[in-house]
Amino acid sequence: MYFVGTCRCCGQGLLGIRICCEDEIGLVLCEECEAIWLEPTCTGEPLFPGQPDSTCPRCGRPIWHPPAHWASQDEIDRLDWTEYLLGDWENES
Ligand SMILES: [Zn+2]
Ligand SMILES: [Zn+2]
Numbered sequence: 001m002y003f004v005g006t007c008r009c010c011g012q013g014l015l016g017i018r019i020c021c022e023d024e025i026g027l028v029l030c031e032e033c034e035a036i037w038l039e040p041t042c043t044g045e046p047l048f049p050g051q052p053d054s055t056c057p058r059c060g061r062p063i064w065h066p067p068a069h070w071a072s073q074d075e076i077d078r079l080d081w082t083e084y085l086l087g088d089w090e091n092e093s
Helices: 073-079
Strands: 002-006 014-019 026-030
Touching: 014 073, 026 073
Parallel strands: none
Antiparallel strands: 002 014, 014 026
């Protein structure tokens, strides 16, 4: 999982880059509290998924189930978000 920082909502979760849809739109998603930002700079108030299925606030698909996935390096390159990466962290999902 490639991440861009630590979540300032919960103070502990890593902010991973998540691809939520087939059309490869990127989100920044906290793996702990599910705070979402639509930009890698994480400015402004976060969004949160719809409940009970944790659906993406933009496209309405479940953010924790395929086709949603943590972005690969190639996908991050295509988003042009590479400059925001702080590192990568092994994650099963
Ligand atoms: Zn968080
Ligand atoms: Zn989405």
